[in-house]
Amino acid sequence: MTVTAERPAEVTPRRPDRGPGSRADGWIRRAPLLPALIFTIIITQLPFLFTIYYSLQSWNLVRPGSRQFVGLDNYVKVFTDSQFRQVALNTVLLTAGAVIFSMILGLLFALLLDRAFFGRGFIRTLLITPFLITPVAAALLWKTVLFDPTYGLINFVLSPFGAGQTDWISTFPLTSVMIALVWQWAPFMMLLTLAGLQSQPHDVLEAARVDGAGTFAVFREVTIPHLRRFIELGLVLGAIYLVNTFDAIYMMTQGGPGTASANLPFYIYQRAFLGFDIGQSAAMGVVVVVATIIVSTFALRLIFRSFSGEES
Amino acid sequence: MAEVEFDQASRIYTPGAKPAVNRLDLIIDDGEFVVLVGPSGSGKSTALRMLAGLEEIDAGQIRIGGKNMVGVASRDRDIAMVFQNYALYPNKTVGENMAFPLKMRGVDKAVQQEKVKAAADILGLTDYLDRKPRALSGGQRQRVAMGRAIVREPQVFLMDEPLSNLDAKMRVSTRTEIAAMQRRLGVTTVYVTHDQVEAMTMGDRVALLKDGALQQFATPAELYDKPANVFVAGFIGSPAMNLFTLPVGAEGVRIGSSDLALPGSLHSRISSAGQDTITLGIRPEQWAVGGDNGDGAGGVKAQVDVVEELGSDAFLYAHLDDEKQTPVVVRSAGRSGARRGDQIALTPTSEDLHLFSPETGERL
């Protein structure tokens, strides 16, 4: 008996404009979400359009009647303003510094917690607490309880060594703010990396040990590649949040001395609500938003790449 | 290459609990392929992991090449292990995975490449060297894990159920390949499985564990022909050996409603043991089947419940006509025409029936 295999029918991809998954079908499914989308657009995008509109005007609230259209004048001023550049640099330093140091610290804590020891649950709770404190309260705590030149604990601890006279916040304003932020954010990084550490397959670690890797080699060759995506996620989320830091600066230094510890949100706030220069601050706002969009596009691409099953 | 020795080695996970491995004694010769087999939870993996240095040796010693391994780190034991789920490094390519043990030992880059290439040739992985493990099939991952073990040229191979994630066909072919490769490389190998077919076909010798204790350590043939106790007798062989605990009579044993005359030599073994009951073991193929027509006179009467026709032969699952309706399994020729409900008469064909003490379960 002869068996003739039938030629399999050509596989044709489904036409995109009919059947389930088609365009019309998609819109029917999305329709119930539209009100929420429209609401979101109204409350986020309309203010942005207004900001763009203001940024094209010379408008200072303390000089009534002086409001007029000036084209891109405000933008030219923003880019030639040396304070703006200083503040932009501060923002980068503060964000990057706080994110990186809190990640290093968080990773160290996570490594310590990733083993069984007596009282682990208690220690873990203690380590997480800073993250649960209201940012304003945390900033106050650092400003008054720790950094204060007269009553501060840091100077008190250092005084036996003859180094108890420093006014930390005036001498190292940006660093002081950064330290407070690192203290608050290290627990977040710790939680993320701890989740990463505990999701490591045991047998892979054992295989590495059998294959001749010592503790450090296991960490470098197996653990770090596994943690990479968790670290990237922590860095990006931390940066997105910390680039907007306001409370810590407001409470601890008021951006000073001068603009030594101001970042962009704080500087724009100063220009708008203390200098009443609506046009200028609107232009700065637009510049910051555009820069943020550019940076976060790359950052989000990074996250999506490492989470799209690149490794697993 | 080295001899491996378990000397009263024990592992106690939780103090006070029953040891997971209890005073294990094994002497594995240089180049030998030894299979650890036993039911789930019998301590096979634990014993292997003790040898690998992944579990403490709480009592006794384990020696590799005569050197005591207590307190020696895994990486200093010169062993290579294949894990059940392969444990490949997900962020490294196949080539990097296989080169990793060499890299960790500071082997020259060029030599690494050369050895990886040679191993990849043997295992048919040459085309996949640049892929990440997640882009491989289960069988290919298994090969990579094997490759990572053989590039090392270790003293001992350790394998913990390396085939259990493969489909039945792959398992059979890979089984043969592993055994052949081990013979060629001549590296002492300890192989854990719960599959008795793997144990019987692959091992030079098989160690059977139960509850952390060694039951018997012997060649597959000896395990089958001379099981050391009732547990071994019941574990090895499929379908399992028929085991009956029976009163001893004048000429043989009483089984069901009939007297089963045993061959003379067997009967003298029973009487010399001085027992009045005995555990008798008869493998399914050690029965001759007679029908109602009288050719099975003197045999044990049984009624067929299920016929499993395998082509070349058939297994009859029957029960004796005693009050407990003791089940019995019989191998008969294929297509013998036996059907459910048939009355059959069974006679033991062989003198090599198995006798065990009913109290201790030990072979007599």
Ligand SMILES: Nc1ncnc2c1ncn2[C@@H]1O[C@H](COP(=O)(O)OP(=O)(O)OP(=O)(O)O)[C@@H](O)[C@H]1O
């Ligand atoms: N980490 C552990 N802590 C406590 N007890 C354990 C641990 N690992 C294994 N055991 C116990 O030790 C005994 C032996 O386990 P082991 O993993 O060696 O069994 P196994 O023979 O490999 O079984 P399987 O065929 O199911 O893999 C089991 O009773 C198990 O519950």
Ligand SMILES: [Mg+2]
């Ligand atoms: Mg196991």
